[in-house]
Amino acid sequence: LDLSDPRFAVLQQTLAGLPRNLRLIIEEAIGEEQLSGPKLESLVDALTRGRSAKEIAALTGKITGKRIEIPSQYEKRTGLEFEEEKGTFAYIFKHSVLPVLRTVLIVIVGVGLISLLGYRYLFRPIRAAVYYNRGLEQIDDGSHRTGNDLFDQGRESWEVKKRYYQYAEAFIDQRRDDLAAEKYEQLLLNYRDDRKGLLDYARLETYRRASYEHAEELLDVLLSESDTMYDYDALIQSGDNYMEWALEDSSKYENARFAYASLIQEYGDLDDVMFRMLKYFIRTDNLPETLRLKDYFQSIEKLKLDTDTYAELGGYLVTQDERSGRSIFAPEAREILFRTMAQDENLPEVHYHLSRLFRSTSDYDEERKALAKAYEAFRLLPARNSIRETNFIDTINRQGEAAFREREYLLAEDKYLAAKKRFETAESIGSLQPSPVFGRIYSNLGDIYYYVSGNYPSAMKNFQSAKDMNFAPPVLDYKMGYINYRNEQYDEALLKFFEAAGAYSSNVNLMFTTANSLYSQGLYSSAQGYYLHVLTSLESTLRNIAELRPDEQPEHRALLVNLMRAYNNLGATLFQLSERSGDTGKVTQALVNLTTSSEYFDQITRDRNTLVRTESKNLSFLNTRAIIYPEPGFEVEIYNEIPRDFTEVEF
Numbered sequence: 190l191d192l193s194d195p196r197f198a199v200l201q202q203t204l205a206g207l208p209r210n211l212r213l214i215i216e217e218a219i220g221e222e223q224l225s226g227p228k229l230e231s232l233v234d235a236l237t238r239g240r241s242a243k244e245i246a247a248l249t250g251k252i253t254g255k256r257i258e259i260p261s262q263y264e265k266r267t268g269l270e271f272e273e274e275k276g277t278f279a280y281i282f283k284h285s286v287l288p289v290l291r292t293v294l295i296v297i298v299g300v301g302l303i304s305l306l307g308y309r310y311l312f313r314p315i316r317a318a319v320y321y322n323r324g325l326e327q328i329d330d331g332s333h334r335t336g337n338d339l340f341d342q343g344r345e346s347w348e349v350k351k352r353y354y355q356y357a358e359a360f361i362d363q364r365r366d367d368l369a370a371e372k373y374e375q376l377l378l379n380y381r382d383d384r385k386g387l388l389d390y391a392r393l394e395t396y397r398r399a400s401y402e403h404a405e406e407l408l409d410v411l412l413s414e415s416d417t418m419y420d421y422d423a424l425i426q427s428g429d430n431y432m433e434w435a436l437e438d439s440s441k442y443e444n445a446r447f448a449y450a451s452l453i454q455e456y457g458d459l460d461d462v463m464f465r466m467l468k469y470f471i472r473t474d475n476l477p478e479t480l481r482l483k484d485y486f487q488s489i490e491k492l493k494l495d496t497d498t499y500a501e502l503g504g505y506l507v508t509q510d511e512r513s514g515r516s517i518f519a520p521e522a523r524e525i526l527f528r529t530m531a532q533d534e535n536l537p538e539v540h541y542h543l544s545r546l547f548r549s550t551s552d553y554d555e556e557r558k559a560l561a562k563a564y565e566a567f568r569l570l571p572a573r574n575s576i577r578e579t580n581f582i583d584t585i586n587r588q589g590e591a592a593f594r595e596r597e598y599l600l601a602e603d604k605y606l607a608a609k610k611r612f613e614t615a616e617s618i619g620s621l622q623p624s625p626v627f628g629r630i631y632s633n634l635g636d637i638y639y640y641v642s643g644n645y646p647s648a649m650k651n652f653q654s655a656k657d658m659n660f661a662p663p664v665l666d667y668k669m670g671y672i673n674y675r676n677e678q679y680d681e682a683l684l685k686f687f688e689a690a691g692a693y694s695s696n697v698n699l700m701f702t703t704a705n706s707l708y709s710q711g712l713y714s715s716a717q718g719y720y721l722h723v724l725t726s727l728e729s730t731l732r733n734i735a736e737l738r739p740d741e742q743p744e745h746r747a748l749l750v751n752l753m754r755a756y757n758n759l760g761a762t763l764f765q766l767s768e769r770s771g772d773t774g775k776v777t778q779a780l781v782n783l784t785t786s787s788e789y790f791d792q793i794t795r796d797r798n799t800l801v802r803t804e805s806k807n808l809s810f811l812n813t814r815a816i817i818y819p820e821p822g823f824e825v826e827i828y829n830e831i832p833r834d835f836t837e838v839e840f
Contacts, residue, residue, distance in 0.1 A: 190229060192237070200236040203245075211246050211257055218253055228252045317347030321355075328359045333368055350380060354389065364571060366397045387411060388422055391430065396573045399620065401434035401441075419455045424448055428465060435472065436575050442473055464495035471498075471505045479505065487525070496533040499525060501576075504542035510549060522546055537566030541580050544587060553591065560588050578615055579626055582608050586630045593633070598641045605634040628660025635668070640833070645672045663689040664835055667699060671833055674702065679709045697726045701755065701840050702831040708758065709829075713765045720759040727752050739793060747839040749793050754828040754840050756786035757809040761825040764816060779825075780816060783809040 192200065204212055215232065218224045224232065232252060235245050246257040324339030340356055343349075353376035360369035373390035376383060387407050394404035408430065411423040428448030435441040446469055452462045463482065470478040483502060486492060503526035506518035523546055530539045540563035547556035567581040589604030608630045615621040635651030638644040649672050652665055670685030686703045694700070704719030731737070731748060739746035760782035767775035786809035812825045832840055 190233060192233070196237040199239055200233065203236045203239050207242050207245065208260055211242060211249065211259065214253060214255060214257060215245075215249055218249070224252070314347045317343040317349065319343075320346060321349070321352050325355060325359055328356070328363060331363070333360070333363065333365055337368070348379070350376070350383070354385065357389065357393070361393065361397065366393060369393055370398065382410060384411065384420075388426060391426055395426070395430045395433050397571065399433070399437075399574070401430055401437075404430045405434075419451070421452070421456060424452055424455075425461065425465070428452070432465070432468065432472070433574050442469065445469060460492070461495070464498045468495075468498045468501060471501055476509065483521075483525075487521075494529060494532050496529050496536050497538070499529040500536055500538040500542060503529065504538065504545065507542055507545045507549065511545075516549065519546060519549060535566055535569075537563050537570060537584075538577070538580060540566060541584050544584070548587075553594065557588075557591050560584055560591060564588065572615075572620070575621055578621060579624075582611050582615075582621075582630070583626055585611065586633060589633060593636070598637060602634070602637045605630055605637065609634060623658040625658060625660040628655040628658030631655040631658070632660055632665055639668055639672075645675065648672065661688075663691070663694075667702075667834060670702065670706075671831065674706060674709075674831060677709075679706050682706045683710065695722075695726065696835050697723050697751070698832045698835050698837060698840070700726070701751075704758065704762075705827065705829065705831055708762055708765075708827055711765075713762050713769065717759065717762045717766065720755055720762060723755045724752070724759065727755060744838050746793065749789050751840050753786050753789035753793065753807065753809070756782045756789065757807075757812065758827040760786060760809065761812060761827045764812075764825050776816065780813060783813045783816075787813070 204215065207215070215236075219229070219232070232245075232248060235248055240248075243259050246259045249255075250257045320339045320343030324336040324343065326336075327333075327339060328336035336356070336359075340352070343352065353372055357369040357372040357376075360366070360372065370390070370393060373386055373393065376386045377390070380386060387410055391404040391407040394400040394407065405427070408423050408427045411417045411420050412427060417423065425448070428445045431441045431445035431448060435445060445465075449462055449465050449469065452459070453466075456462070463485075467479065467482040467486070470482065479502070486494075486499075503522045506522035506525065509518050510516055510522070522542070526539050526543050526546065529536065530543075533539070540559045544556045544559035544563060547553070547559055563580075563584045567577070567584060570577075572578040572581065585604050585608040589601045589608065592598075592604060593601035612621060612627045612630065616623070621627070631651040632655035635648040635655065638648035638651065649669060652669050652672075655661070655665060656669075666685045666689035670682045670689065673679070673682035673685060683703070683706045686699060686706060690696075690699055690703070700719050700723045704716045704723065707713075707716035707719060727748060731752070734745065734748075737745055737749075739749055760779045763775045763779035763782065767773065767779065787807060790807040790809065808826055808828060815823045815825065828840065830840065
């Protein structure tokens with residue numbers, strides 16, 4: 190192959206400008222493989238013509254059978270052009286300066302982006318978390334305003350929905366339900382249809398704030414939509430809201446029943462719903478349906494109880510026995526309440542109803558233990574509704590009654606005053622209304638003044654308050670009549686005694702006090718009738734005693750004393766009738782009764798061993814002498830003292 194010097198120079202220049210890998214392959218093919226012939230000629234021709242690296246690579250690959258990769262910068266230029274370009278400013282800037290600048294810019298942009306993202310998605314959330322957590326700590330310490338301010342700072346840094354729930358629950362724990370409601374309002378302002386927020390807020394309104402209508406509005410946001418109208422949690426909570434509402438407005442029981450019926454229709458007879466139906470039947474006093482569901486639940490051995498409802502069931506059965514005066518349901522009530530306590534020992538209602546059960550069976554030691562547990566449990570829990578608050582107040586009152594029974598009068602008074610104060614506080618804010626349950630507190634407090642301190646004005650004031658609350662057992666009217674009698678207000682005393690007796694009463698104490706009141710009013714004929722009833726009853730009791738032992742049996746002695754006083758008073762009454770009518774026959778009858786009274790006095794006072802009479806003279810003796818030997822200004826006298834209640838054995 191003959192090449193001229195100019196062509197060879199071009200070949201060398203072209204070869205020098207080729208990529209190194211291509212150049213080595215060509216040099217190897219010509220030098221070591223001794224390429225010749227047309228292949229050599231075509232390759233040399235391409236080199237001497239200064240073809241592009243891409244063209245030469247394609248030709249070389251075809252000749253040698255090797256695949257040759259060409260860098261992109263060689264594809265459209267000859268090697269010579271490339272070598273010339275490498276010395277230009279554009280090439281140096283592009284391949285030396287620009288990569289450095291690009292790297293610097295990428296680093297700057299990357300650092301800026303990382304800083305921006307870090308500030309937005311790392312620093313701000315961390316700072317917000319610090320604010321939120323500090324705010325919760327402040328709330329726990331009682332600094333509610335500071336806690337709210339820190340919440341606002343946290344929200345400005347980074348909005349976190351779950352923090353609304355946390356703060357609302359923290360305020361609930363602190364019993365600041367108003368602030369909890371504000372937090373739920375803020376939540377729903379930003380997350381209008383948030384399901385959890387609506388349910389939690391409605392629960393707060395139902396059980397803590399008694400805002401039943403607002404709770405209904407919150408739940409309707411879910412229940413008014415076609416796709417959520419059977420939302421289980423919302424529908425069951427709606428029924429629960431109506432049940433609590435019905436404690437103030439009984440017409441809402443039907444709304445509750447409808448909600449529970451809808452749940453049964455949609456989801457079947459689930460235990461959760463059936464427990465609520467049981468509560469519905471209890472509160473609407475449907476005994477047959479209550480007993481049916483009671484039998485159903487009692488037949489299931491392993492059952493997760495709705496302990497609130499089951500405790501209420503036990504209490505309902507105790508109430509049935511209290512109404513009937515018989516212990517029909519006591520065994521079942523005991524079993525139900527102990528079963529409830531096994532699953533929730535801290536539930537105050539279970540101990541409260543057990544205390545009622547123990548009292549009905551006269552197990553007073555267990556009653557006091559149950560009352561102490563109930564009091565502590567009630568004290569640790571908020572007043573969820575009027576039933577719980579009523580039971581708590583009644584627990585305190587019953588502790589006072591237990592103390593009074595044991596003659597711990599100072600403790601009893603403290604308990605009565607505490608129960609009264611708690612009721613009056615609840616009444617002042619409208620959460621409780623007067624009822625016989627609370628009237629009994631005032632009656633009990635009146636008993637302290639009536640029996641213990643003798644402060645009859647205070648006793649009367651409390652008795653009247655009890656009666657104003659429809660707590661008016663006959664004995665209360667009797668005690669009010671007793672106070673009127675002591676104050677010589679005989680008209681009012683008679684009215685109270687008549688109210689205590691109703692149409693008629695066979696209680697000898699009541700008949701005797703009524704007779705004395707009639708006598709003091711000058712109504713001698715009526716008084717005579719009552720004294721005769723008293724004596725008939727007392728003589729009947731005396732005849733039924735086989736062996737009279739007044740020195741050994743206090744009730745036997747009391748019977749003789751009562752007979753002595755009743756016969757004297759009847760004698761005085763007959764004498765007054767004789768004075769008014771001029772009927773001398775009544776004087777004789779009067780003297781006979783006065784003599785009988787003296788005979789009973791003799792039985793009481795004569796010495797049993799010596800049979801010696803006492804030197805003292807009783808009222809009947811003085812009345813007899815005054816009738817037989819009258820003196821100017823003379824008046825017969827009666828035994829004025831009357832018993833303080835129905836149960837005293839001696840007038």
